[in-house]
Amino acid sequence: MKIKIKNIGEFELDPSLSLKSLIPEIKKSFKEIPIGFKYNNELIDWHHSFSNLNSESIELEPIFKKNKEALYFLRHTAAHVLAQAVKELFPEAKLGIGPATEEGFYYDIYYKHPFTEEDLQKIEKKIKEIIKKKLPLEREKLSKEEAKKLFQELKEDFKLELLNEIPDEKVSIYKQGNFIDLCKGPHVLSTGDIKAIKLLSISGAYWKGNEKNPMLWRIYGTAFFSKEELKAYLDRLEEIKKRDHRKLGKELELFTIEEGIGPGLVIWLPKGAIIRNIIENFWIEQHNKYGYQLVYTPHIALRDLWRISGHLDFYAENMFPPMELENRVYQLKPMNCPFHIYVYNQKRRSYRELPIRYCELGTVYRFERSGVLHGLLRVRGFTQDDAHIFCREDQLEDELTKVLDLVIYFLKVFGFNEYKIFVSTRPDKFVGSPEIWDKAEDALKKALENKGLEYEIDPGEGVFYGPKIDLKIKDVLGRFWQCSTIQVDFNLPERFNIVYVGEDNKFYRPIMIHRALLGSLERFLGVLIENYAGAFPFWISPVQIKVLTITDRTVSYGEKIAQALIKEGFRVETDFRNEKLNYKIRIAQQEKVPYMVILGDKEEQEEVISVRTRKGEVLNNIKLRDFVNQLKKENQPDFLLNE
RNA sequence: GCCGGCGUAGCUCAGGGGUUAGAGCAGCGGAUUCGUAAUCCGCAGGUCAGGGGUUCAAAUCCCCUCGCCGGCUCCA
Known part of the structure; x- marks a missing residue:
């Protein structure tokens, strides 16, 4: 039989022998022989033979050391x-x-x-x-x-x-x-x-x-x-290892998980809380812009709510156990969705109102088995940057496209420009009709195609209530993290019997989209810490500027500069201790503060400042005004996007 | 949850049956007034994760519990 090896040549192979028998022939003209081959999208090696194959000739793609296969x-x-x-x-x-x-x-x-x-x-x-x-x-x-x-x-x-x-x-x-x-x-x-x-x-x-x-x-x-x-x-x-968010979280005093408080329960320390707060404010601002309405809902609800929602059937093992008070049974929430349905149901909804988009930074509690907990990446209490969109079937594709726009904008702002996208389709156990599933899967794919985004299909991996898109973001070390998820849901609207009034005055069932952009703030912060190795971009750095004095003589000048920077809205710390400058720089460097302002007699006399960046660049004779103007630009969330 | 490893000062870690448990960093006190990654001296700091046991004697050996780490599984 004939074997054609791409870019190498054509050979005659005795079908009872393995490809190995071709090696002497190939070695005559090629120094490096392939490691193996790809045939029909399968990897085969030199040991392979084609004794059972009927065809007269086949073509192989060689795989060399440089190929990742x-x-x-x-x-x-x-x-x-x-x-x-x-x-x-x-x-x-x-x-x-x-x-x-x-x-x-x-x-x-x-x-x-x-x-x-x-x-x-x-x-x-x-x-x-x-x-x-x-x-x-x-x-x-x-x-x-x-x-x-x-x-x-x-x-x-x-x-x-x-x-x-x-x-x-x-x-x-x-x-x-x-x-x-x-x-x-x-x-x-x-x-x-x-x-x-x-x-x-x-x-x-x-x-x-x-x-x-x-x-x-x-x-x-x-x-x-x-x-x-x-x-x-x-x-x-x-x-x-160096970037491990658990290590950096401790060193940079961002968060802690305490034995005395409970496994998987996160305490945000002041410096971590600042970061979280900045992200939350940015998030709310953007959601207002994109037509979402902010809501707040409780952490706990009557058990019956979870019965209606189906969580007790499908999710009970992940929920904290019930608690009984005054003859009524309550349970901590593992998800925010049922609450948003009640918001929707505050009044009779018209087709004209849709889509309605509710968003919430909703803290949920899920019981995770003790062996799976991992720093901020896998916890038992976390805050989802959640939203639920109620829309008509004909709006689905458009809404999904808009969600994708928002996801991509958010990821970009936080420095993630590469991701893998997965579309999960209908599993064996599902609710709703296959027709509507097909429509929803179509809408998901079309939305991705509208944005020109490539995706892979995860067959049968959808949740029982609807298909979904998962985005895995790639960090600077090339690792992928699952954060964003967009899920179509036919189930909850049905279970809670929510409707809208159509043009024809009849009742229709809205479709729900669940989506989280960052996933959980805990996990996202964990990923951010590792991605930036704790050296956050200026706008989310807990301490943006550290003012260092060289001797005690410049403390009052230092105080004046620090106050001026604080007044401009920056997060400033001072180190006026009686220590050597090198020491203070070392400390600030370890704290990964983006800018150090260093003040000695020279600066005071000339009424300027000296700036040292986190990267080690030194800028002398800077006017405070110029420095402030530059930093104001850098303090914008989209600063890096405009570069 | 399961398997293995680990748990000593605020942090990083020595000490692995034998007096009163150590070091560096951080903290506190003092000296030093210094120009772009660690100035010097002193002081203080511990239920050795918790509980039980073996032993004349336990941080050290055994058992139980809790927590952490790496996996299995699951996922935001």
Whole structure:
């Protein structure tokens, strides 16, 4: 058969042999051979053969080291090497699954007792020995029966379980040295291709993610084609650690979560509270501009409300338990929506009034299992920047487009210009008719297309009450965070039986759009802290300017300048302590204050100021007036957009 | 919730059965009056997460509880 490899050439392949047989031929004219190939959008490796294929000729797209898919081959093999090392050191261990991931690989392994740090080091040593041996990988096709026999002999119970779930008649196994694994591939040619590998951590993981199943030990690692890339990756991990919002939140005195108050419950310290307040004010201002009406609703409501809304059926396990007072039962709110329905229902609504948009910075409480709490990113009490839009079916697309406008504006203001967008479609369990779901899904897609936004479909991932758009924002380290969500809801209007009067004087059911732009203020602040590494843009910096004196002689001049800046509306702190300038600068720098105003005898005599920026730039002989004018511009939320 | 690790001064961390538990930073007092990332000296600061147990003796070993960290799962 004919094999065409894009940009490389055409070759004749004996269908009973693997692609490997072409290597000598290719090597004649190319120094670097591909890592693997893409065929029909699937990754295949050199070990692949086309014995079952009918067609005479096929075309492959080569994948080289520089292509990001290449790491997938390498890491998959790395996972096998890890498993091999573990089996050699701990022969009774039983293998689960061992895939490559975005950042590395892992292998889930059952063993009678947990692996320790020392075990990990031993395993890593063994891995390096295996790599040094440059063991070639081999692929074999077996019938399921043969495979079952094989893995029975190997006493790999989990593999047998997997085998039973594979529908195909034949399965593939990969070998290297005396190690055998059930595996689809793809892999690299030799264990020697792994030039840099590191085991990173170990943790428990349920077999197939189900907590009723036994727990395996998951060993995480990562691998690269070069030591430099590994080092860069480890440096990145360091950088992520440095930016951890929990660490910075403490250092910069932004927030705290206290054992004495409760897990997942956030206290905003003055400096964090300022940031939050600035964001909230900006948010309210923008929502007024975009035709939303601000409302406030309670944190708690009668249990019956949650019965009508369906939360007790679908969401009970995430709600704090009921409390009874004077024979009535109340429950903390996990969402704001039912309240906004009551706002809507204050009077008979006309089709002319729609769309109606209510917004609220609504604090909700959700019971999250203790093991999942994480700083500000996963908490039990948080404030959603929530809104509910009540509209007619014919307004849906337009409203969604407007919401997208607003989302994108907000994200831009906070420095997020890249995102991934997901449209989640109808799940198996859903309310409403399939027709209206289709319409809503269409409206979501059209709205995205109107804005020229690319999206991916998450099939069946919609909420039971309607399809949704989720936006994941990309931060400066390239990490994605889920914040914004836009959800269409047919369910609540039905449950609460809300209506509007149409042109024909008949009653119609409005559609509801739930949406949060920032998601939760807690999570968003957490993401912001990490994105800016605590060095916030001027307009949201808790302390914008710090006035430093060089000696006691200039304290009164310092006081005068500080007061003038405060009067202009800036957030100013002073450091007039009897310390050396270098010391004061160091402190201000650690506090990540955007501007330091430094005052000595010279400045006082000439009635100017000296400015040092957070980046270390020094500007001498500045007139206070000029400084203020510049900062007033910089104090605008959209300052960076206009640059 | 489950698995593993951890919990010592406000913060970062030493001490891992044997007198009275340490250091640096921060704080307080004093000296120093200094030009763009740490001046010096002194002082104070602890129910060693909480509870129970083993022991002549527990921060240290064991058990329970709470919290945190990394995962599993879920999501704003």
